[in-house]
Amino acid sequence: MASIDVNAGPQPDDAVSVFERHRSELRRQRLGMNILFIGAFLLALGLSIWVSRFYPDRLAAGLPRIFEYFGTIMPDLQFDVLFEGRGADGRAVPGSLTYWYSDFNVYIRLIVETIFMALTATILGATAAFLLCFPASRNLAPNSFIYIVSRRFMEICRGVPEILYALVFVFAIGIGPLAGVLAIAIHSAGALGKLFSEVNENASMRPVEGIRGVGGNWFEEIRYGVVPQVMPNFVSYTLLRFEINVRASSIVGFVGAGGIGAELNRVISLYSDDRVVAVLLLVVITVTLIDLLSEQMRTHFIGRENLQ
Amino acid sequence: MTAMTLQSISSSDIASVRQSHPQAFGSTFSTITRWAIWLSVIFYVIGSLYYFEVYRLLDASGRALNLIAAFFNWEDMGEWQYRQIYIGIAQTLGMAFLGTLLGTVMALFIGFFAARTTMPFVVVRQIVRRILDILRGVDQLVWGLVFVRAVGLGPLAGVLAIAVSDTGTLSKLYSEALENVDRKQVEGIRSTGAGPLKIARYGYLPQVLPIFISQSLYFFESSTRSATILGLVGAGGIGMIIIERFRANLFDQVAFVVLNVLVCIFVIDWLSKKIRARLIGETSH
Numbered sequence: 001m002a003s004i005d006v007n008a009g010p011q012p013d014d015a016v017s018v019f020e021r022h023r024s025e026l027r028r029q030r031l032g033m034n035i036l037f038i039g040a041f042l043l044a045l046g047l048s049i050w051v052s053r054f055y056p057d058r059l060a061a062g063l064p065r066i067f068e069y070f071g072t073i074m075p076d077l078q079f080d081v082l083f084e085g086r087g088a089d090g091r092a093v094p095g096s097l098t099y100w101y102s103d104f105n106v107y108i109r110l111i112v113e114t115i116f117m118a119l120t121a122t123i124l125g126a127t128a129a130f131l132l133c134f135p136a137s138r139n140l141a142p143n144s145f146i147y148i149v150s151r152r153f154m155e156i157c158r159g160v161p162e163i164l165y166a167l168v169f170v171f172a173i174g175i176g177p178l179a180g181v182l183a184i185a186i187h188s189a190g191a192l193g194k195l196f197s198e199v200n201e202n203a204s205m206r207p208v209e210g211i212r213g214v215g216g217n218w219f220e221e222i223r224y225g226v227v228p229q230v231m232p233n234f235v236s237y238t239l240l241r242f243e244i245n246v247r248a249s250s251i252v253g254f255v256g257a258g259g260i261g262a263e264l265n266r267v268i269s270l271y272s273d274d275r276v277v278a279v280l281l282l283v284v285i286t287v288t289l290i291d292l293l294s295e296q297m298r299t300h301f302i303g304r305e306n307l308q
Numbered sequence: 309m310t311a312m313t314l315q316s317i318s319s320s321d322i323a324s325v326r327q328s329h330p331q332a333f334g335s336t337f338s339t340i341t342r343w344a345i346w347l348s349v350i351f352y353v354i355g356s357l358y359y360f361e362v363y364r365l366l367d368a369s370g371r372a373l374n375l376i377a378a379f380f381n382w383e384d385m386g387e388w389q390y391r392q393i394y395i396g397i398a399q400t401l402g403m404a405f406l407g408t409l410l411g412t413v414m415a416l417f418i419g420f421f422a423a424r425t426t427m428p429f430v431v432v433r434q435i436v437r438r439i440l441d442i443l444r445g446v447d448q449l450v451w452g453l454v455f456v457r458a459v460g461l462g463p464l465a466g467v468l469a470i471a472v473s474d475t476g477t478l479s480k481l482y483s484e485a486l487e488n489v490d491r492k493q494v495e496g497i498r499s500t501g502a503g504p505l506k507i508a509r510y511g512y513l514p515q516v517l518p519i520f521i522s523q524s525l526y527f528f529e530s531s532t533r534s535a536t537i538l539g540l541v542g543a544g545g546i547g548m549i550i551i552e553r554f555r556a557n558l559f560d561q562v563a564f565v566v567l568n569v570l571v572c573i574f575v576i577d578w579l580s581k582k583i584r585a586r587l588i589g590e591t592s593h
Contacts, residue, residue: 045409048402051395052463052544062459066468069458120356123349159570161537163449167554172375173368178360251449254540258360265541268453276454284445 075100075274100278107263107282113177114259115286117252118245121181125188125245126238129154132189133196134222140200140208142218150193157190162248166257177258184248188241199233200226239294246290250283378559388561393549396565397572400545403463403538404531407470412524414475419482420508425494426486436479443476448534452543463544470531470538478527485519486512521587525580532576536569 049055078095101107132150134140141147165183173179208225216224253261260283267275326333420426422440427433451472455465494511502510539547546569553561 044405047398048405051399051402052406052467054406054464054467058459058464062464062468066455066458069454116356117360120353120360123353159573160566161533163537163540164550164566167540167551168375171554172372173364176361176364178362178364181357181360247447251447254449254453264450265453268450268457280446280450284442287445288441 073273073276075277100274103275103278107260107279110253110260110263111282111286114249114253114261115246115290117177117181117249117259118184118242121184121249122188122238122242122245124181124185126192126234126241128185128189129192129196130234132193133200134226136193137197137200139203139205140222140226154190154193154197157186158194159190160187162187163252163255166252167255170256175256175258180249180252180257180259183252183257184245187248188245192237192241195237196230196234199230199237203229236298239298243287243291243294246287250287375559378557379563380560382560382564388564393546393561393565393568396539396546396549397568399463400535400539400547400569401532401572401576403466403545404470404528404535407467407535408474408524408528408531410467410471411474411478411527412520414471415478415482416520418475418479419486420512422479423483423486425489425491426508426512440476440479443472444480445476446473448473449537449541452538453541456542461542461544466535466538466543466545469543470535474527474531478523481523482516482520485516485523489515518587522584525584529573529576529580532573536573 076095077097077100081096084096084098132154135142135146136150136154138147141150162183165186166180169179169182173182203226207229208221211221211225249259249261250264251259251261253259253263254265256262260279264276264279264283266272267279418436418440421436422433424433427436448469451469452465455468459465459468489512493515494507497507497511535545535547536550537547539545539549540551542548546565550562550565553559553565
């Protein structure tokens with residue numbers, strides 16, 4: 001029986017030492033990658049601190065002012081007159097809810113306009129996306145030219161932020177909610193079109209082949225083979241988009257494209273301090289309510305188990 | 309019912325089948341509901357477009373065409389201040405990076421306070437979640453405006469705006485990841501008598517860190533997109549340059565800047581997809 005001399009060869013090849021060799025090799029490799037990643041990260045961090053002038057002294061000077069500002073925009077409410085209505089002379093008592101929300105009717109009208117803007121823009125955008133998504137799906141496009149053109153078109157639609165489109169539309173057709181609706185509709189068409197075409201690409205092709213087999217043309221293949229499969233997902237994505245569009249239409253007003261955004265911009269830049277929280281609160285409540293509502297509708301449409 | 313061939317089916321056969329199996333043909337009620345929904349949607353769109361004065365498009369079409377022509381009629385390209393443009397783009401990227409990083413660091417802590425698995429006190433969890441809802445519910449542009457009021461014009465306001473809204477969203481996503489962890493590892497650490505900090509470090513973090521990093525990378529992308537417009541309210545970055553040129557009717561330069569921004573976002577998109585694939589493997593997303 002031959003004894004094994006552990007120190008004999010320079011490279012013993014029993015299992016343990018092979019494992020150890022391999023492990024140290026891997027560790028070296030990972031160490032190199034880690035140093036590279038950390039170096040790149042620190043470089044990016046340094047550069048971004050430098051270009052955005054995020055220096056400790058500026059931050060130290062700025063931070064207290066942030067809290068100061070949040071202090072000044074808080075409403076001055078007094079509990080004893082909180083629910084006081086307007087007096088006989090039509091004036092509200094300072095410190096009451098009526099005083100804080102004295103422009104309540106204006107805000108509500110603008111909020112309703114904002115929701116309608118989002119709804120119209122979502123319907124228009126979803127319709128455009130519905131028409132665009134079939135030629136933009138790899139498995140359904142009639143030919144590669146149409147496929148590439150419709151893909152690029154949707155990329156341009158969603159690549160530019162909606163507020164830039166709004167800026168352009170305000171310039172072209174004037175101030176008002178129409179500019180906002182068109183801007184959000186274009187952005188939605190691009191964003192939804194991408195999601196829709198991904199759904200199409202995951203759809204089963206068997207119904208399509210069946211319809212092709214009995215002599216259906218391209219439109220009939222789409223109408224009877226694909227649409228019934230993908231419709232629940234389309235509805236769910238459109239509802240999700242509606243939520244996003246409510247947020248978007250609450251800010252396009254900053255550039256004059258209608259909705260509550262104009263009022264928000266006005267109260268913030270005119271130092272109407274307690275009004276800022278008044279408007280913001282309404283916007284947050286609206287957005288939250290619509291979130292909850294559309295989540296309910298989504299689960300109703302496609303069932304909770306299909307959501308994820 | 310007797311067996312029939314395809315040729316022998318008459319309309320009266322179809323009528324009798326419809327009578328005996330109404331469900332297969334769809335009930336009259338559901339057909340009417342469907343039509344009612346479609347009609348009301350169409351009426352709503354027509355009505356709302358009329359309310360939004362869609363006819364103004366007719367007057368504006370000439371002006372819009374001129375504008376589109378102005379976007380692509382590039383003149384005096386030698387005199388465009390490229391230095392200013394690229395500094396603006398770099399500033400936007402820097403703002404997005406720093407803002408997302410700050411949001412990530414904040415969310416790393418706050419996420420644990422918002423997850424059902426790591427925060428047993430309902431009251432604390434609910435308060436933290438409602439605060440996060442507000443951070444998320446207010447648009448980033450509004451945060452930008454608010455911080456411009458507080459710390460003055462410039463990229464610092466932009467960084468803070470991105471950080472705050474990213475904290476809101478990332479904390480929520482992080483807490484969802486924490487709620488989906490495998491409980492066995494956490495129980496294992498707990499059984500050794502470790503305190504809450506050690507449980508978080510060795511029980512939760514190894515499981516959720518790849519998800520956290522991947523989500524933060526996504527948010528770097530999306531923050532770059534949204535940071536391009538923060539300049540519209542004076543919060544630094546390329547948006548300031550875009551709106552300046554737009555107000556000065558230098559539409560060709562606006563188009564050039566926007567194209568450059570799109571290329572940048574495309575590159576970041578591609579790069580972060582690569583990094584994500586390296587970190588968590590191709591299949592996870």
